Amino acid sequence: MNIRTVSTTPYPDQRPGTSGLRKKVKHFQQPHYLENFVQSLFDCLKDMAGKTLVLGGDGRYYNPEAIQIILKIASANKVGRVLVGHKGLFSTPAVSCIIRRCKAFGGIILSASHNPAGPDGDFGIKYNISNGGPAPESVTNAIYTQSKQINRYLVLEAEDIPLDTLGIFTLGEMRVEVINPITDYAELMEELFDFDRIATLFDTGVFHMCFDAMHAITGPYAKDILEQRLGADPNTVLNGEPLPDFGGGHPDPNLAHAKSLVTKMYRANAPSFGAASDGDGDRNMILGKRFFVTPSDSLAILAANAHHIPGYRLGLAGIARSMPTSQAADRIAEALGIECFETPTGWKFFGNLLDAGKATLCGEESFGTGSDHLREKDGLWAVLFWLNILAVRRQSVKTIVQEHWSHCGRNFYSRHDYEDLPADLSQQLMEDLRKQLPKLKGKRLGQREVTLADDFSYTDPIDHSITTGQGIRLCFKDSARIIYRLSGTGTQGATLRVYLEAFEPNPDRHNQETQVALADLIQIADHLAQIQQRTGRAQPSVIT
């Protein structure tokens, strides 16, 4: 078979964001666009000859075509073996799992996570390294640099691989194994959690759950694990069939986008437990009967209850959270006598802490939770963790959360997103905030005194790399915080995120409505950044 060298010219916009390169599908379909990025990746990985790669995606539109292109470029670049998910499907956590189990060199994941899909939707590609985690900035920066000077790519001229057939194929010198994407992941879950005990909970007949797969990747995983292995009702998984356009939905598991699940969970006869996952299966949302658990609280509660779970019974080395995630995790870490690390937004920043054995659990406000079992956040893992806790404690989700607050206090928390803003307007807003920082320390804003005002920068405790400009934060004497950040995952305009947090130690005040408890901070945040005035928006686009 013939290896062709194709001349190309660089695209200037292939800098990976918070989690890989994400663009509109049509952008990816431009001549040589995907090819340039993939060849730039292989150029940076230099020593790929004979090595194993894992490849798959969340099933979104353009997934099958992209896989065939990548396989042919991989073969031309002398990759030894590629493990591809059946039908090209793989959840993000399952890729991380397979990379680690098969000691692969790395993996390529095709996903734009929770962003909508379809011909007019989004597509994305990211590279994971041999620890199973997202490539660190040193690697993504190198790919970007290479993409700006690329002048050719290599591709094998060959027939497509039949991705809907399990088995072993060859593509030039390269071996392609089309494998079941669920088996290894499900086995890992069985090692971590007490499946017998969870099955007993379902056997009681009084415990019911529903899981919304949002027509994205977790449907087949959830059916296999929840319905087949654990014996949950056959109709537990909603929207379980992955569709190229995710059924026209926005597979972001939050109160705004997982509407049908939320409606179900707030009915009078709601199930005991509800959960959802996103496009590529790494995010999770946890609900009890008429009760929402914030991702920040969920992280803290998993940590507080980890001793109930077989895989974590020996204790936690530490907890890590992204900077905008609430400080509920810090409080439980203190109570447990373990360290809590604060990293920039992006799962890649947890990798070194996990590899060094400094952190066991990690979490982010953006509906991501995970542990050292993988190097990605893991939606179904979080659901199983909660199920295992419920199976042991036999209390409702609400009771477990409220008891946690009564011991540790409650960190009221909300994120306000202003989507699709003009890029220059949002940059200017951030720049003007930055200019105010030196004057803010010690100042009273409303009833609260500012003790820290900075633009967050992070020195990795393991490799000492420094990452700057990670969000403007105002910390108040009473532990409240306001954080402003621009999203690194959008594909249209800019998204301003405002994160609001207030600590309430008094249990009598724990049942306030979140937006009411945060009302003064919301006002301060708007006043300081002049959000309404500058953007002309009376309300955020999404409140989570």
Ligand code: G16
């Ligand atoms: C990605 C990252 C997360 C991050 C989230 C939001 O998640 O992996 O670490 O918290 O984006 O990032 P931003 O605020 O920059 O939009 P996912 O699930 O989209 O891959």
